[in-house]
Amino acid sequence: MRHHLHVDWRAGLSLVGAILAFLSLAFVVPIGVALAYGGEDLWVFVVSMAVTAGFGLGLRQLDPDPNPGAREAFLVVALTWLLAAVFGALPYVLAGNGTIASPINALFESMSGFTTTGATVMGDISFDTHSRAMMMWRQLTQWLGGMGIIVLAVAILSQMAVGGAQLMEAETPGPGVSKLTPHIAETARVLWIAYIGFTAFYITLLYGLHLGGYAPNMDFYNALAHGFTTLPTGGFSPEARSMEAFSPAVQWLAIPFMFVAGVNFVLWWHVISGDRFAILRDNEFRSYLGAVSVLTVIGTILLFVSSLETPETGMVGGNLERSARYAAFQIASLTNSTGYANMDFNEWNGSAQALLLFAMFIGGSTGSTGGGIKVLRWLVIIKSLRRELFTAIHPEAVRPVRMNGKPLDEDAIRGIYAFTLLFLALFFVGFLLLAADASRVAGFDPDTIALVSASIATIGNIGPGFGIVGPMGGYLEFPVTSKLLMIFYMWIGRLEIFPVLVLLTTAYWRS
Structure with missing residues (x-):
């Protein structure tokens, strides 16, 4: 036949x-x-x-x-x-x-x-x-x-x-980009206008720091290069040591723009169009903001009480500005998969590194340039688990999972579970395959955390990991x-x- x-x-x-x-x-x-x-x-x-x-x-x-x-x-x-x-x-x-x-x-x-x-x-x-x-x-x-x-x-x-x-x-x-206009082509143009606008604004500010004397090596070439890689949550830099090569003023400026890149661009368009509170009404944005804020605070505390000191950065432990800057930068960078680094976080202690590894699994928002599992999926999973606990006590209750006040279709919830489980399964399989492949190569012996982070960093589009694939290393070996x-x-x-x-x-x- x-x-x-x-x-x-x-x-x-x-x-x-x-x-x-x-x-x-x-x-x-x-x-x-x-x-x-x-x-x-x-x-x-x-x-x-x-x-x-x-x-x-x-x-x-x-x-x-x-x-x-x-x-x-x-x-x-x-x-x-x-x-x-x-x-x-x-x-x-x-x-x-x-x-x-x-x-x-x-x-x-x-x-x-x-x-x-x-x-x-x-x-x-x-x-x-x-x-x-x-x-x-x-x-x-x-x-x-x-x-x-x-x-x-x-x-x-x-x-x-x-x-x-x-x-x-x-x-x-996944949970996708809603149509802003009656025509899908016009919706695409709207998203690109917002994307180009944020990129141009960021490049202008970076070069402005250079002209103002706050960033001597952030010339126009570097401003353009980093504008091209921050808003897409990319992380490539023409500097070997990434954002560590630039002044603290540049690093502080990059933090809010990395955060912006992880937010649904549809929300930014609503804000620009005059609906200033649309972003605050969104469940995913509030969860994303909360996760980044809490992780940043925890990271700042862990670095502040540590004895971390490096030749490139000086004393971090006991220095509130440096602790806050490094924590806020790396959490913003790794949560939404940007992948920039303002220091080699391989030198952080175990607790601080575990925090960064946790941040890698969160992902950006839907409709953003961020990678990973995405905040909305985690939010739906948490809400559905709470519903299961409630219905276990009240089996006759009908309690839909709601996002922004609207009930979610059960098929959509099952799809979210399917994607998340598949993502985690592929991550684990990737780790096993990388470990098996490494074991057959003489003289190549990456540690477990490097293999784990290499798997999540590639399927999650994050970039750097730990060990040999750390922010100042790479995947060449x-x-x-x-x-x-x-x-x-x-x-x-x-x-x-x-x-x-x-x-x-x-x-x-x-x-």
Whole structure:
């Protein structure tokens, strides 16, 4: 008996091609930087732009008038992120500089960029090895991936407006972004306007600190680079020691913007539009604010009573400003998966490190650029568990789980449980596979906390972990097989697992 595909793969690939063709325009930014700094690596980005555009336009010819449905949307979203990382790796390979010149390392770095993970295999983060244009491309990949390539495509490519709703839902299959306007393409534009606005404001403030003498090394290049990586909760920095390289004024400024990046951008749009209290009425925002605040206070206390002192930072224990700054910065960074560091938290004591590991599992808000499980899911799980305890005492009671005063559909609650359990299961499996792979490589013996944090940092799109994958380290030493696993984890983690895994089922293609 013959089986026929029930997926319009030509329409799907055509739309992927259209997005890639548009994405090729992003190479204009590093081309401009290359021209501004003497033309170094200029040919690399010109060739990358031509190859990406040519491949995209070639795919586009498969179906000049695509009309994707919900089924095709999964294919479009999954392949777009994969191919964006593949073509985003071209400049690293063509330039041939440093550890990211090898194809696997280049793909790792590119996937980490587009998924806003921030994990790196770049062994030498400096302008001695890499051009300023190459480093800016590295930062730009995170900014493009932050709000979502698909959201950008829906906003700009008119031919995608018909299937725009399905594409946005496939990209964020969890509790998603509500429509702000009657048209999904207009909603996408609204989200990008808010995203661009916050980015421009942050860059202006960073450069303002430089002009005011409060941040001597935060020149315009650095301000632009960190603007491209803070709002998307990315964490790539052209500085080897991340935000530790900058003054306390820069670090304090970054904290509220990292927090902002973890908030649902829909809420920010309501605030900007005049509904100033919309954000305070939202259950998820209040929970997110509460979690970050409580963890920051606990972290500040743990650092203040410690004896922590480093050559780079001086005495932390007993110094309230430093304790508060380091705690607030790292909690804001790791809670929503930004991944920046203002000191090497490998040097923190066990209790403080456990606090950071706990923060990694929280995640940002839905509709934000943050990764992880997401605050809303944890909130629904807690509310549903409280309901189970109540109904155990009052079996006849009918008590729906409510969010913002509205009852949640039971199917949505089951979906949240399914995602959370799958996320945790994949995290544990990832840890076991990384441990098994490490055991077969002579001379490579990462400690358990490094393997645990590497698994959660990649599937949660967080970036740095502990041990060798700490904020001042990286993933370079892992064997190729482990890197391939982590590339896969970053990919499925950015798309919240289901849009990728559903492609691996027979039912998707045949039923």
